[in-house]
Amino acid sequence: MGSLKIENIRKSFGHVDVLKGIDLEVKDGEFVIFVGPSGCGKSTLLRVIAGLEDATSGDILIDGKKVNNTPPAKRGIAMVFQTYALYPHLSVRDNMGLGLKQAGKPADEIKERTGIASSMLSLDEYLERRPAELSGGQRQRVAIGRAIVREPQLFLFDEPLSNLDAALRVNTRLEIARLHRQLKATMIYVTHDQVEAMTLADKIVVLNKGKIEQVGSPMELYNAPQTIFVAGFIGSPQMNLIDAAKLGQSGAKTIGIRPEHIQVSKTSGEWKGSVIHVEHLGADTIIYLQTDFGPLTVRLFGEHNYDVDGVLYATPDAGRTYRFDNDGQVIKG
Amino acid sequence: MAKPTASPLRTGLVHLALGTYTLIALFPVFLTVINSFKDRASIFRDPLGLPTPSTFSLVGYNTVLGQGDFVLYFQNSFIVTAVSIFFVLLFGAMAAFALSEYRFKGNTMMGLYLALGIMIPIRLGTVAILQGMVAAGLVNTLTALILVYTAQGLPLAVFILTEFMRTVSDDLKNAGRIDGLSEYSIFFRLVLPLVRPAMATVAVFTMIPIWNDLWFPLILAPSDATKTVTLGSQVFIGQFVTNWNAVLAALTLAILPVLVLYLVFSRQLIRGITSGAVK
Numbered sequence: 001m002g003s004l005k006i007e008n009i010r011k012s013f014g015h016v017d018v019l020k021g022i023d024l025e026v027k028d029g030e031f032v033i034f035v036g037p038s039g040c041g042k043s044t045l046l047r048v049i050a051g052l053e054d055a056t057s058g059d060i061l062i063d064g065k066k067v068n069n070t071p072p073a074k075r076g077i078a079m080v081f082q083t084y085a086l087y088p089h090l091s092v093r094d095n096m097g098l099g100l101k102q103a104g105k106p107a108d109e110i111k112e113r114t115g116i117a118s119s120m121l122s123l124d125e126y127l128e129r130r131p132a133e134l135s136g137g138q139r140q141r142v143a144i145g146r147a148i149v150r151e152p153q154l155f156l157f158d159e160p161l162s163n164l165d166a167a168l169r170v171n172t173r174l175e176i177a178r179l180h181r182q183l184k185a186t187m188i189y190v191t192h193d194q195v196e197a198m199t200l201a202d203k204i205v206v207l208n209k210g211k212i213e214q215v216g217s218p219m220e221l222y223n224a225p226q227t228i229f230v231a232g233f234i235g236s237p238q239m240n241l242i243d244a245a246k247l248g249q250s251g252a253k254t255i256g257i258r259p260e261h262i263q264v265s266k267t268s269g270e271w272k273g274s275v276i277h278v279e280h281l282g283a284d285t286i287i288y289l290q291t292d293f294g295p296l297t298v299r300l301f302g303e304h305n306y307d308v309d310g311v312l313y314a315t316p317d318a319g320r321t322y323r324f325d326n327d328g329q330v331i332k333g
Numbered sequence: 334m335a336k337p338t339a340s341p342l343r344t345g346l347v348h349l350a351l352g353t354y355t356l357i358a359l360f361p362v363f364l365t366v367i368n369s370f371k372d373r374a375s376i377f378r379d380p381l382g383l384p385t386p387s388t389f390s391l392v393g394y395n396t397v398l399g400q401g402d403f404v405l406y407f408q409n410s411f412i413v414t415a416v417s418i419f420f421v422l423l424f425g426a427m428a429a430f431a432l433s434e435y436r437f438k439g440n441t442m443m444g445l446y447l448a449l450g451i452m453i454p455i456r457l458g459t460v461a462i463l464q465g466m467v468a469a470g471l472v473n474t475l476t477a478l479i480l481v482y483t484a485q486g487l488p489l490a491v492f493i494l495t496e497f498m499r500t501v502s503d504d505l506k507n508a509g510r511i512d513g514l515s516e517y518s519i520f521f522r523l524v525l526p527l528v529r530p531a532m533a534t535v536a537v538f539t540m541i542p543i544w545n546d547l548w549f550p551l552i553l554a555p556s557d558a559t560k561t562v563t564l565g566s567q568v569f570i571g572q573f574v575t576n577w578n579a580v581l582a583a584l585t586l587a588i589l590p591v592l593v594l595y596l597v598f599s600r601q602l603i604r605g606i607t608s609g610a611v612k
Contacts, residue, residue, distance in 0.1 A: 102514060
């Protein structure tokens, strides 16, 4: 129930290739997140899976069945949109029940299933309201409820939290995580926010320019990025990427080191730099240094006080640096 | 919405300009209405005077309504206008939906082709239309008028509605598709309610020229059974003698239905015009 297989999917709009051959397998019950910068094709891929766009070539299999020519409503999927996309003229109850009504389900079954979904999302008291009478967070819960009611094999989320403010975003994120545990359903989720990706996913798919850069668990991506793109994309603040030639190292084009894997000292260390700016976040202190080989970001845990323009020495943690070749691939060992 | 910087002088000038325009636009209507309530002599003696107890007369209305056929003429006008608006809105909206929603070869060209009718007056084709109607045996039927008016109204309808339908969220239509709505249900149940203001705008712009048209009724359907109000009023305009009382009364009566329809649509219309401007 609920596995997905994508085989060599390509999608072009006119002469623009948006997806350039995507292969992916999603197991039943997995929470998979597509991340990538804008325009990398992640939303298009989701739409192709949903059947809202036809792939130019390639196959999509849901539960082992080829669904290339199956209309969206018959694919056993449900989708939650960034803009909520609630039907403005229907009440919350009818919004959630419309899919079942179209499928010809009896009225008491629709009532029972909307009842279950609305209590799961604590929407009971809003059932008779119209979407215009709800807040943004409530609307998105209704949209999620509409997906749950369909009891799909596959949940598709298209940047569902982007339109919510920061506090609501955290709450809704927790809610989605809870739903995933409760429903044990397969979920595919598109976002450009790496925090969402890291916190929710069983498996993250990093997309760049219509291709998959790397697939792996959040910690695999963090600890063992295979390309320079993944290294730079996952982790905040961004990994320091330094030209190897300027460091006098051979055998690699670029050296990568995460800001949290650097120690500083006022007296001695490997790299000398001057402090450009210091950010105090309470739990962390982020220091921006200017060195001979360019800017360097350092993240220290706890509170630290350093003067701007002061001299600091930075030392990378042993074994925590990454080396990348000319093609941006990581060099093992 | 007035900005605090707008000076009273500026606002005053704007209001003056708008007021003047309103006066100019309303003056002929006003003249028609007041003179329709006067007797023949005072229409000529004092065309600008309001009806007074001594000049007040309903002779025009008596003539018009006494002729009996006028109820039929009104009915004809009403049928032609209402059915034409219905078809213009239905087909216009459907074409607009296809143009705004689906990617197909020649989409833009098709849109331009359909909009071409806005610039080319349909009357240039009168001879061909008449020949076609004669061949189809539709002369002196209301169907002929409805067909011509539907064709006349479509270009503007397609043009305006296409722009409006582009603004309807794709996510909403996709949500409908996932919920199993057919393309027709998406069109009728999701998109149409959302472009209602635009539909009202199109309805008003379509309705007025149809109601007021003299040309096509005169050419395609001049028989007594199919006369429209505008054509019917011409009975009173003779080569040598014109029954002004009757003409003015007929015109005054002809304003009423169109006014009612306008009021029905106008609330939507204002929303339609402003929503286009604000976005």
